[in-house]
Amino acid sequence: MSDDAILIIDDDADLRDLVRLVAELTDVDVVEAATCVEGITALRANRDRIRLVLLDYFMPGMDPTSCTRELCRLVDSTMIVLCTAATDPPGRAAEIGLSRWLAKPFALEALESLVREAAGVSRPGR
Amino acid sequence: MHLHRTRPVSVGKRLAALVGVQAVTAALLLGVAFAGYTRLVSDLGFMRRYVLAPIEGISEAMENAAQLKLAAEEAPTSQPDPALMQHWKRDVGLFLERYRTEWAVAENSSEDALRFHADLERSNQGELVADERAAMHDVENSLERIDVRLSASGSDGHTAASIESDARDLRTSLRKLLRVNVGFIAVENAAIERRSRQTSWWMSGVGLLGLAGSLALGLHVRRAIAPRIQRLVLQVQRFKELGVHERVLEEGRDEIAILANALDAGFAAIAARDREREHFLAIVAHELKTPMTSILGFTELALARPESAHVRARALDLVRSHAGRLGRLIDDLLLAASTRSGALPFRPQPVDPAALTQKVAAEVVMTMPKRHFDVDVSRGRHLLADEHLLTQAVWTLLTYAAAVAETRRAINVRLEPDGAHLRLEVVFDAPAVPAEEMERAFAPFASVQYEGGSGIRNAVGLFLCREIARVHGGSLLAMNLTHAQRMLVLDLPA
Numbered sequence: 190m191s192d193d194a195i196l197i198i199d200d201d202a203d204l205r206d207l208v209r210l211v212a213e214l215t216d217v218d219v220v221e222a223a224t225c226v227e228g229i230t231a232l233r234a235n236r237d238r239i240r241l242v243l244l245d246y247f248m249p250g251m252d253p254t255s256c257t258r259e260l261c262r263l264v265d266s267t268m269i270v271l272c273t274a275a276t277d278p279p280g281r282a283a284e285i286g287l288s289r290w291l292a293k294p295f296a297l298e299a300l301e302s303l304v305r306e307a308a309g310v311s312r313p314g315r
Numbered sequence: 316m317h318l319h320r321t322r323p324v325s326v327g328k329r330l331a332a333l334v335g336v337q338a339v340t341a342a343l344l345l346g347v348a349f350a351g352y353t354r355l356v357s358d359l360g361f362m363r364r365y366v367l368a369p370i371e372g373i374s375e376a377m378e379n380a381a382q383l384k385l386a387a388e389e390a391p392t393s394q395p396d397p398a399l400m401q402h403w404k405r406d407v408g409l410f411l412e413r414y415r416t417e418w419a420v421a422e423n424s425s426e427d428a429l430r431f432h433a434d435l436e437r438s439n440q441g442e443l444v445a446d447e448r449a450a451m452h453d454v455e456n457s458l459e460r461i462d463v464r465l466s467a468s469g470s471d472g473h474t475a476a477s478i479e480s481d482a483r484d485l486r487t488s489l490r491k492l493l494r495v496n497v498g499f500i501a502v503e504n505a506a507i508e509r510r511s512r513q514t515s516w517w518m519s520g521v522g523l524l525g526l527a528g529s530l531a532l533g534l535h536v537r538r539a540i541a542p543r544i545q546r547l548v549l550q551v552q553r554f555k556e557l558g559v560h561e562r563v564l565e566e567g568r569d570e571i572a573i574l575a576n577a578l579d580a581g582f583a584a585i586a587a588r589d590r591e592r593e594h595f596l597a598i599v600a601h602e603l604k605t606p607m608t609s610i611l612g613f614t615e616l617a618l619a620r621p622e623s624a625h626v627r628a629r630a631l632d633l634v635r636s637h638a639g640r641l642g643r644l645i646d647d648l649l650l651a652a653s654t655r656s657g658a659l660p661f662r663p664q665p666v667d668p669a670a671l672t673q674k675v676a677a678e679v680v681m682t683m684p685k686r687h688f689d690v691d692v693s694r695g696r697h698l699l700a701d702e703h704l705l706t707q708a709v710w711t712l713l714t715y716a717a718a719v720a721e722t723r724r725a726i727n728v729r730l731e732p733d734g735a736h737l738r739l740e741v742v743f744d745a746p747a748v749p750a751e752e753m754e755r756a757f758a759p760f761a762s763v764q765y766e767g768g769s770g771i772r773n774a775v776g777l778f779l780c781r782e783i784a785r786v787h788g789g790s791l792l793a794m795n796l797t798h799a800q801r802m803l804v805l806d807l808p809a
Contacts (some may be wrong), residue, residue: 203609203633210616210626247601274604294608297615313480 194218194238195307198228198256199245199272206244211300215310224248225256232263239264240307243291246273246281257285270303325569326539333532340525344518351514355507361427362503366496369418373493376410376454379403380486383461387479397465400478404461407485411454414492420499421448433497434506440498447495453488457481543571547578560586588760597762602644606637627698640682643710647775650707654782655759659704661786666700668807669693672730675709679717686717692730696737696809700787705807708783708788709739711775712791712803715756716741718763719801732809736789739805747795756793757781780805 192214197208200223209219220235222228226249232239232285242260246253253271260269267289274293282290292301383403386396420428421444435441460481464474546563553559560582565572613630620626653659669692676688698705713728720726720743727742755761761776781791789807796802 201605201609203606204612206629207609207616210629211612274601274608276600293604293780294611297612297619300612 190243190281191218191236192238193240193308194220194235195304196220196222196228196232196235196239196242198225198242198248200224200248201245204245204272208300208304211297212304213309215304215308217304222297225251225259228256229259229263237264240268240309241303242269243272243303244269246271246275246285253281254285257287261286300314325567325568326536326571329532329536333529333536336525336528336532337799340521340528343521343525347514347517347521351511351517354510354514357427358503358507358510359454361431362500362507365418365420365428365431366499366503368494369414370408370493372414372418373489376407376494377486377489379406379410380482380489381661383686384479384482384486387475400465401793404458404465407454408458411451411458415451419451420444421451431503431506435502436498438502438505440502441500443495443498446498447492449645450492450495457485457488461485465615489792525705532598540571547571547575550582551578554582554585556698558586558589562802591758591760595762598762599644599648606641610634610637624792636681643714644775646703646707647711647779649654650704650783651759651775651779654779659782659786661701661704663701664700665700666702666705667694668696668698668700668739669703669730671706672709672728672739675706676713676728679710679713683714683717685722686720687723687725687743688713688717688728689725690728692728693732695728696732698737698787698807698809701783704783704786708780708791708805709782711777712739712741712805714774715763715777715780716743716803719745721745723740733806735809737807737809739807741803741805742796743801745801746798747798747801750778752794753793753801757791777803 195208195212195217197205197219199205201225205219205221206222209221212219217240218238220231220239220293222231228242228244232242242264244253244257244260248256251259257266257269266287269289270288271278271287271290272293272295273281273290275281278290280290282288291303380403383400386400386403401667414424420431425789432441432444435443461478464478464481465473543565550561550563555563562579562583563575565575610630610633613633614627617623617627617630650659672692673690676690680686680688713726716726724744727740729738729740729742730740731740756763756776757778758776761778763774763776777791777793784791784805784807789805792804792806794802794804
């Protein structure tokens with residue numbers, strides 16, 4: 190088990206797979222959650238090693254504002270990146286109190302950059 | 316939101332009042348003009364009958380008197396013809412008789428004569444009536460004297476001189492009668508002028524009052540209409556330029572309020588449709604971008620790691636599974652747009668509906684692995700249909716049913732002939748809903764959210780499916796079978 194991990198909270202299994210495959214060549218673990226409730230639980234369990242949270246906007250069970258509020262109790266909001274296919278991603282991020290976002294569909298390089306950031310190789314600010 | 320109170324009187328009533336005032340004004344003007352004209356005709360008739368006609372008679376009488384005088388003057392040199400003199404005297408006598416019975420104002424008690432008497436008094440010419448009586452009396456006396464002298468035997472110089480003197484008196488009396496009638500003309504003329512002026516004043520007064528009334532009511536109508544129309548125009552312009560719908564509530568029940576409220580309802584409907592369309596487009600964008608993210612990510616990853624057969628296989632599988640659904644979704648959008656513009660392409664050809672249904676069901680299951688279809692199709696019947704449209708309709712129908720149906724319960728699909736028709740029945744477990752809610756699925760931008768195999772997904776509504784059924788001469792119905800089961804029926808002519 191690595192000391193660094195990324196938490197991906199997304200109901201799209203394909204996207205979770207993609208993050209896992211991108212991260213497998215680094216020293217970063219990927220913790221997966223299909224719902225926000227699962228994500229909060231996983232974050233509590235891995236709080237010490239989670240470096241980055243990738244959060245989808247539309248998910249079953251909990252609205253994005255409530256989900257973000259719960260996550261921000263556990264980690265700093267700058268560690269959470271809203272990853273959404275919805276229109277106006279910056280607006281959506283601001284709406285739920287986040288400053289970082291990644292618009293779907295994104296180039297693989299953007300995802301790799303985030304993984305490197307989590308691994309501590311580089312920490313580019315968005 | 317702006318609230319504009321309106322006056323209780325309707326615009327139609329205000330306009331009716333305006334038209335009423337104008338009609339009354341026109342009627343009064345006509346009445347005054349007609350009365351003035353009638354009075355003028357009456358005055359002129361009176362003048363012609365009682366003043367001008369006598370003047371002609373007086374002239375003839377004066378001529379006869381002159382002949383009588385001339386004959387008397389010439390008596391010393393030439394013997395006058397007694398019969399001729401009698402004739403002249405008789406003619407004057409006949410004139411006097413006629414004047415007295417027909418023309419004399421003093422003896423006339425007709426309505427016109429009484430009015431003329433009043434005119435005489437009003438113009439301080441009342442003595443003309445007495446003068447007329449006196450003149451008639453003088454003419455009568457002169458005639459009597461001439462008659463006596465002509466009756467006397469012989470026509471000596473003394474008699475002729477007397478007749479000449481009486482004839483001169485006769486002419487003087489007739490001239491006096493003429494002056495009286497000329498006076499009558501002057502009085503009647505003045506009366507006509509006075510009455511004409513009165514008529515003009517009346518007409519001017521009525522016209523001015525009517526004009527003032529029309530202007531006042533016109534302004535009243537304008538004040539009731541113009542600002543409200545301007546507000547409506549402004550609202551239309553703002554809606555046209557900005558797409559902003561600001562409600563303008565007209566509390567009144569008049570025609571403008573009805574128009575404003577109808578316009579408002581129309582704008583509200585357009586705005587609601589715009590919101591639905593924007594929401595739908597956002598959903599569609601999300602539905603397109605989500606699988607695109609995986610496709611793009613995995614293909615880039617496969618290109619970056621050519622040595623990994625696992626990544627390559629995963630990428631290809633993912634592309635294959637998403638491509639079909641994305642193609643259908645794009646087709647749905649394009650066909651729905653064609654339908655809304657009234658240009659849905661329809662190219663009929665023989666189609667095997669059983670094979671088509673099974674193929675589409677398999678395709679839907681591939682993208683929605685948590686759903687299970689029990690397909691029971693009756694083979695052997697062919698349809699004359701547009702295969703592309705029908706495939707899209709069945710895909711939409713099954714996708715919608717799968718989205719709405721409870722998971723882990725089979726969706727029953729049955730295709731069977733029904734007389735000259737084919738019925739495709741899709742029965743699934745889902746709570747019964749009111750008819751209005753069920754009908755919402757047929758709205759142009761309807762969508763339904765569901766839990767798909769790879770997260771939350773949205774299926775398009777049944778608008779396109781119903782339109783495709785319609786162009787095939789068929790129908791699409793949705794109904795509750797029980798409190799926990801619903802059915803969709805696609806009915807097509809075989």
